[in-house]
Amino acid sequence: MKKKTGWRSVQWFGRQDIYGFIYRSWTKNRGVPQDQFDGRPVIGICNTWSELTPCNTHFRVLADHVRHGVLEAGGFPLEFPVMSLGETLLRPTAMLYRNLASMDVEESIRANPLDGVVLLAGCDKTTPATLMGAASVDLPTILVSGGPMLSGKYRGTDIGSGTNVWSMSEDLRAGKISLEEFHEAESCMHRSHGHCMVMGTASTMASMAEALGVGMPGNAAFPAVDARRNVIARMAGRQIVSLVKQKIPLSKILTKQAFENAIRTLSAIGGSTNAVIHLIALAGRIGVKLDLDDFHRLGEGMSTILNLMPSGKYLMEDFCYAGGLPVVLRELGENNLLHKNALTVNGQTMWENVKDAKCWNRDVITPYKKPFKKNTGLTVLRGNLAPNGAIIKPSAATPKLLKHKGRAVVFENIEDFHGRIDDPNLDIDEKCIMVLKNCGPKGYPGMAEVGNMPLPPKLLKKGVTDMVRVSDARMSGTAYGTVVLHVSPEATAGGVLALVQNGDVIELDVAKGKLQLLVPEKELSRRKKSWKKPKPPLPRGYWRLYFDHVQQADKGADLDFLVGKSGSFVPRDNH
Numbered sequence: 001m002k003k004k005t006g007w008r009s010v011q012w013f014g015r016q017d018i019y020g021f022i023y024r025s026w027t028k029n030r031g032v033p034q035d036q037f038d039g040r041p042v043i044g045i046c047n048t049w050s051e052l053t054p055c056n057t058h059f060r061v062l063a064d065h066v067r068h069g070v071l072e073a074g075g076f077p078l079e080f081p082v083m084s085l086g087e088t089l090l091r092p093t094a095m096l097y098r099n100l101a102s103m104d105v106e107e108s109i110r111a112n113p114l115d116g117v118v119l120l121a122g123c124d125k126t127t128p129a130t131l132m133g134a135a136s137v138d139l140p141t142i143l144v145s146g147g148p149m150l151s152g153k154y155r156g157t158d159i160g161s162g163t164n165v166w167s168m169s170e171d172l173r174a175g176k177i178s179l180e181e182f183h184e185a186e187s188c189m190h191r192s193h194g195h196c197m198v199m200g201t202a203s204t205m206a207s208m209a210e211a212l213g214v215g216m217p218g219n220a221a222f223p224a225v226d227a228r229r230n231v232i233a234r235m236a237g238r239q240i241v242s243l244v245k246q247k248i249p250l251s252k253i254l255t256k257q258a259f260e261n262a263i264r265t266l267s268a269i270g271g272s273t274n275a276v277i278h279l280i281a282l283a284g285r286i287g288v289k290l291d292l293d294d295f296h297r298l299g300e301g302m303s304t305i306l307n308l309m310p311s312g313k314y315l316m317e318d319f320c321y322a323g324g325l326p327v328v329l330r331e332l333g334e335n336n337l338l339h340k341n342a343l344t345v346n347g348q349t350m351w352e353n354v355k356d357a358k359c360w361n362r363d364v365i366t367p368y369k370k371p372f373k374k375n376t377g378l379t380v381l382r383g384n385l386a387p388n389g390a391i392i393k394p395s396a397a398t399p400k401l402l403k404h405k406g407r408a409v410v411f412e413n414i415e416d417f418h419g420r421i422d423d424p425n426l427d428i429d430e431k432c433i434m435v436l437k438n439c440g441p442k443g444y445p446g447m448a449e450v451g452n453m454p455l456p457p458k459l460l461k462k463g464v465t466d467m468v469r470v471s472d473a474r475m476s477g478t479a480y481g482t483v484v485l486h487v488s489p490e491a492t493a494g495g496v497l498a499l500v501q502n503g504d505v506i507e508l509d510v511a512k513g514k515l516q517l518l519v520p521e522k523e524l525s526r527r528k529k530s531w532k533k534p535k536p537p538l539p540r541g542y543w544r545l546y547f548d549h550v551q552q553a554d555k556g557a558d559l560d561f562l563v564g565k566s567g568s569f570v571p572r573d574n575h
């Protein structure tokens, strides 16, 4: 080791004693020459590749492009795997494991001789999990998203991940399409590498990474199979070496201003409600104060300028060809809705990155002054049914249902819902409000994306397309409807939601931010006395740890003991 750099890796590879021998010798076993240990920055490539995560199966190629970039800039790349979370296969829900994966990322980074990290993430939870873990260590960090799939194409029309799954499965249940057509659509929907190609949670979180400044410009929209996606990976590999040399840790990027940019971007793109939970959890790790009121304050009066499914009609591929997120950020900047001086990982300010971005299709990205939809910021609801808050995405809702009073039809849990929803004798009409309990962070467990309960077939057959739904669950970013989500405290934690009974009247008034159970306080107290605290669904292992420590949705559903960062200290030798 010749150079004196002060970087972490020197405490492994820079030693000229028995420990240095051990650290270097074993690392040389794949053909690493001596000169790689001369004090150059050691860069971790944190890979969420897994065949169990279909959206991330191209990540070995992506990692190779990062590796090339690191080498070109004179760094020493070391790739490592972490727990991967696939939205489609994991049960009961990938969200249960987001915090566990973040612990894997945090400890893998801290325990190893790394000076900077490139995170490779794609499917929904892999982005927040890797960012949260990295934030708790706070090394220089860049996130590279895997990119969305190409547009789904089915019988001459575009179909989007998830969004069309909901409508097609409802069509199948209503007898409007055959099983053969259903199977054919499966093959047409997901026809390339990448993550869901609607503005669902994965694309939202890739956009959040770019808006936060932790992703390179263009990170959100280039399709997974577009050569420019690989260029982003390669440039990230070069740039992370520079960030290490300049000593720019993640906390210099993830500032309050960066989060405010992300929240406004979330409204402008009509992004997934899941981002609320993930951004709050990420802010908690890096030490930025962020809560639901910030979303309400910054979302108020905001408009959506992106005409993408599930709120609109286009797909991520169209978004890319229209100019991608830099155009959205430029529109925000020109309307005084962007902190222009926020630093980004390519070393430039946000405004330097986006000020010259050009839009090539105004039907996909509208001007901010002529938005695709007005007043679409996420609305935070409060009232006796959600004292700590609940949220609704008005841009995905039916306008006339945004002020509504209705009779509650209550499902005690998801099994109760599945068991009764198809019953032709279910006492329900389109004015009712569907209520689902015990699907929050503790309840499911893991806060599954079941808040957009499918409507009863008997009402679907009548042509009903939307109803007010209320739950402590989340909703897939690809879903839509007048759906109140993240009710906090959840039913399993003893929230008022646990006390709702069939026939109670619920009042929703989105304009006033109100969600009220119209039942006298005295009656609620009476019901509370007979409520029994649920037991953990599994009394051991990670499920138990999670059940005992997970916070409520309004706090980001992180584990209480993971909030904050421990930093990048070098643990003692293991010899």
Ligand code: FES
Pocket (backbone or CB within 6 Å): 055, 086, 087, 088, 122, 123, 124, 161, 195, 196, 200, 202
């Ligand atoms: Fe992975 Fe949708 S299933 S992003």
